[in-house]
Amino acid sequence: AQTVTQSQPEMSVQEAETVTLSCTYDTSESDYYLFWYKQPPSRQMILVIRQEAYKQQNATENRFSVNFQKAAKSFSLKISDSQLGDAAMYFCAYRSPRDDKIIFGKGTRLHILP
């Protein structure tokens, strides 16, 4: 079965600085999808960025980018120019096209220091 591991339960970053959140996963599949979700205190789950495993190019969305290392099964999220509104729980997630299940990591709580 697939697993997703986020090894950093909490992180802090100074406002305007750059921070990287780590995620590793375990799978025997070659084709899959990876996601980062943000959950602010409102509890709403918000999609930040997604990556298809067959694409070698790393996904970017404005200040958010990923470093996807397929061989290493690593999918880290980089947040540039951190803003106070980025403070939230961040979840890494894996989806298999075979059974359509989405598996989440346990999350990383990100604090932004003014």
Added chain:
Amino acid sequence: NAGVTQTPKFQVLKTGQSMTLQCAQDMNHEYMSWYRQDPGMGLRLIHYSVGAGITDQGEVPNGYNVSRSTTEDFPLRLLSAAPSQTSVYFCASRQGHPDEQYFGPGTRLTVT
């Protein structure tokens, strides 16, 4: 579009009671899922559906039942609530392509 709606937002049950958490989406999405979120555990998949009349189990299905009689609705039933089912429950839906998953606002359930 209202997106994904969940009712109720909060619920307190006594051990042994039953109830149904409602989930509806108005985006004509094929796929719908139920997750529970517990502190330090992330989101864990309970049950999911790939279309009307089709459901399957996720990681933690015990104690929960689902059905999918229409595309729009995907209720989650607790047959006999237990304190271990105290959690925040999220419903989500997505279309096949593009496959962004939309989440409801969540239901906070407490079982005493």
